Amino acid sequence: MKKLSLGVFEMLNPNNGLPTLSHPQNKTATWDSIDYWASLARTLDDAGFDFLFFADTYGYPTLDGTLPDAVVRHGIQFPGLDPMLMISALARETRRLGFVVTSPTTVERPYATARRFASLDQYTGGRIGWNVVTGSSQATTDALFGLGGGATHDSRYDAADEFVDLCLNFWEGGWEDDAVVRTADAYADPARVHPTVHDGTHFSAHGTFAVAPTPQRTPVLFQAGTSARGRAFAARNAECVFIQGQSIAQAARVVAEIRAEAVRAGRDPRSIRIVSGTTITVAPTPAEAAGRRAALEAQYTLEDAAVMFSGFTGVNLVGVDPALPLTEVGGPSSSAPSSNAPSSNQGQTLVDRYVRPGEPIPTVGDVLDRFRLTALRGFQVTGTPDQVADELEAIAEGTGLDGFMLEPTFGGPAAFTDFIDLVLPLLRERGLVPPENPVPPAAGAGEGPTPAPTLRERLTGGGPRLPQAHPGSRFRRARPAGPATPAPAAVVPECSPPPFH
Numbered sequence: 310m311k312k313l314s315l316g317v318f319e320m321l322n323p324n325n326g327l328p329t330l331s332h333p334q335n336k337t338a339t340w341d342s343i344d345y346w347a348s349l350a351r352t353l354d355d356a357g358f359d360f361l362f363f364a365d366t367y368g369y370p371t372l373d374g375t376l377p378d379a380v381v382r383h384g385i386q387f388p389g390l391d392p393m394l395m396i397s398a399l400a401r402e403t404r405r406l407g408f409v410v411t412s413p414t415t416v417e418r419p420y421a422t423a424r425r426f427a428s429l430d431q432y433t434g435g436r437i438g439w440n441v442v443t444g445s446s447q448a449t450t451d452a453l454f455g456l457g458g459g460a461t462h463d464s465r466y467d468a469a470d471e472f473v474d475l476c477l478n479f480w481e482g483g484w485e486d487d488a489v490v491r492t493a494d495a496y497a498d499p500a501r502v503h504p505t506v507h508d509g510t511h512f513s514a515h516g517t518f519a520v521a522p523t524p525q526r527t528p529v530l531f532q533a534g535t536s537a538r539g540r541a542f543a544a545r546n547a548e549c550v551f552i553q554g555q556s557i558a559q560a561a562r563v564v565a566e567i568r569a570e571a572v573r574a575g576r577d578p579r580s581i582r583i584v585s586g587t588t589i590t591v592a593p594t595p596a597e598a599a600g601r602r603a604a605l606e607a608q609y610t611l612e613d614a615a616v617m618f619s620g621f622t623g624v625n626l627v628g629v630d631p632a633l634p635l636t637e638v639g640g641p642s643s644s645a646p647s648s649n650a651p652s653s654n655q656g657q658t659l660v661d662r663y664v665r666p667g668e669p670i671p672t673v674g675d676v677l678d679r680f681r682l683t684a685l686r687g688f689q690v691t692g693t694p695d696q697v698a699d700e701l702e703a704i705a706e707g708t709g710l711d712g713f714m715l716e717p718t719f720g721g722p723a724a725f726t727d728f729i730d731l732v733l734p735l736l737r738e739r740g741l742v743p744p745e746n747p748v749p750p751a752a753g754a755g756e757g758p759t760p761a762p763t764l765r766e767r768l769t770g771g772g773p774r775l776p777q778a779h780p781g782s783r784f785r786r787a788r789p790a791g792p793a794t795p796a797p798a799a800v801v802p803e804c805s806p807p808p809f810h
């Protein structure tokens with residue numbers, strides 16, 4: 310059995326996007342304290358987790374341009390802080406743990422994004438990943454940033470392809486490996502530093518990337534969003550895809566679809582790792598586990614579910630007759646619906662989850678009841694340590710998934726520490742996750758820091774750099790045979806896709 314990757318899914322909001330204010334284990338009082346996150350990062354690092362993943366968005370649920378009272382009152386993805394600005398501090402607190410930060414291609418700019426992630430790659434010693442998204446709650450974000458809102462679901466992904474290409478061109482094409490010399494009279498060899506020239510459909514850039522090579526150069530490229538266009542984007546660009554598996558059959562289908570799409574894009578389907586969000590409620594006895602789960606479910610109301618669903622999808626279910634079939638709810642104009650599901654130009658993954666070709670059409674009430682319990686979540690696993698380990702093993706075997714991203718329950722770290730104490734030892738005994746990695750020894754006096762494996766090395770078992778088989782490697786410059794300089798005359802890789810390697 311292959312080894313599973315383990316991550317934790319988090320958001321910098323009072324309640325992780327879900328209203329758990331009334332539960333004693335919530336993190337409402339501590340979520341905005343850096344000490345809280347440092348403590349969590351140390352816990353995960355010590356336990357041997359691969360990464361801490363921060364979902365993030367400038368948006369939050371709005372309805373027809375207004376902020377619902379429930380969002381403010383219950384802290385539903387509101388307010389929020391920027392996780393990227395905290396990563397360096399967390400890296401100082403940890404030795405091995407990777408960090409994945411979500412950043413959108415819609416309102417950010419490629420050069421700034423490439424520079425920020427290259428800087429984080431340097432500060433973390435190569436422990437950074439980028440979750441590339443076209444954004445959630447896009448209507449809110451468009452309004453906040455003063456955008457016209459003319460972009461469609463698929464055109465956002467078209468622009469995202471070009472955005473990622475341009476970043477890859479900066480990271481992989483700007484500097485040759487041995488460009489930095491750090492001698493008495495030169496920091497770097499000018500012949501080995503190259504301008505990027507890009508004149509594309511959505512972006513243009515002329516100039517030299519002003520960050521020298523970092524441990525991974527390209528951060529590990531994550532992606533989330535499994536609409537048909539989202540899968541095509543993942544197949545072209547991602548090294549790791551984050552899904553929210555709902556059942557073994559559904560997740561197996563999504564995994565197979567992503568891998569088939571990867572083959573169509575000319576990539577090895579196994580070169581993309583696919584991990585699913587998973588909520589684990591574990592306790593020593595079945596009754597205690599069931600009690601905790603019931604307490605969790607009691608936190609979520611149908612009203613909050615309607616606000617969240619509507620804000621994320623653009624399909625407004627607030628105040629809609631629960632008996633109405635979902636397909637009879639009007640949504641804003643559609644981009645390219647794959648079924649007769651209502652659609653908007655916002656994220657399609659959630660709507661597709663409930664309306665599947667060939668399956669009965671659910672009512673609004675059905676959808677909200679299911680959404681209330683699983684919301685923005687993946688597998689829901691509840692039981693004793695052995696039951697949870699059995700179920701995780703069955704999910705991994707039945708779906709082809711490469712790992713799990715644990716979701717918080719009541720907000721605080723208890724869901725993760727329970728897993729670490731009760732389930733992780735069993736997964737290790739069964740050989741499903743690697744044995745605990747030794748912490749790299751602290752640097753001795755006068756020695757440099759001992760490098761831990763990069764996030765890419767941890768996840769893929771390969772080297773620290775983007776694999777040669779990834780399409781982004783086409784931006785690398787081949788060294789000509791012979792003397793080191795002069796460099797080839799302005800061989801500027803095109804951003805329009807040449808054949809993949």
Ligand SMILES: Cc1cc2nc3c(=O)[nH]c(=O)nc-3n(C[C@H](O)[C@H](O)[C@H](O)COP(=O)(O)O)c2cc1C
Binds near residue numbers: 532533659
């Ligand atoms: C599992 C999952 C996690 C996501 N996480 C984020 C996030 O943290 N921030 C964000 O802006 N968008 C997030 N999104 C939105 C998507 O990345 C994507 O931009 C949007 O859903 C539209 O694509 P889709 O129709 O393929 O879902 C997420 C979507 C899914 C399905």
